[in-house]
Amino acid sequence: MIDQHTTDEKYNFEMLQQHTALQGQRLIVPQNLHLMAVSENVLMENLEIFDFLIDEDAQVMERVKLVSLPTSKNWMFGPGDIEELIFMLSDSPGVICRPSHVRQMFASRACRKSVMIGTALSTSEIKKLVVHMGEIEQPWNCPHGRPTMRHLANLNFISQD
Incomplete structure (x- = not known):
């Protein structure tokens, strides 16, 4: 399961770091x-x-x-x-x-500009979030440390058939 807010926040954070002067x-x-x-x-x-x-x-x-x-x-x-x-x-x-103060600024801006939790998304908006995850270097957590994905099954119990 993908957290739409943290995923969008991480992507926005990476983009702000690359493009903000x-x-x-x-x-x-x-x-x-x-x-x-x-x-x-x-x-x-x-x-x-x-x-x-x-x-x-x-x-x-x-x-x-x-x-x-x-x-x-x-x-x-x-x-x-x-x-x-x-x-x-x-x-x-x-x-x-990036000093911590600069990183904090980017994290704050990314959070405010991201899709909010609970917002209903269209299929194309969902696909866009998933594609963005594949474009960034470290998609695993948002800048505040929350995970972008949750596994609903233990992969050790899934058979290799």
Whole structure:
């Protein structure tokens, strides 16, 4: 049995992650981040993610300044998200990283935009949900952890005839 809400939510979550671009809210005065040397280097190697001003001649912990805060509609991200992102980038270089605040934003938007539980669906809408499940990488649970499918039979008891 497929949960129509969690299935649609997972698909919407994956699509939002792939297609949503964060905008930058320019700061009047660039903000010092006071990062350790290792963190500064990680950021300097991944400048395309946020808008930073780099002063190569400044002292360590003073070289990186935040020029704009990433935003998306009514969600704003700040230095705490940058610290989490730096940790994720240093832990998994070359992997697309999403800080928990960004993931939470996508999960919230996906949930609100998905088919609600109990909504009657046409055959074509049901087929669309099942096809979408086959198009995403991890269709097993929604971003909040609820399963998208429930097995009504124990597969160990079904014969192989």
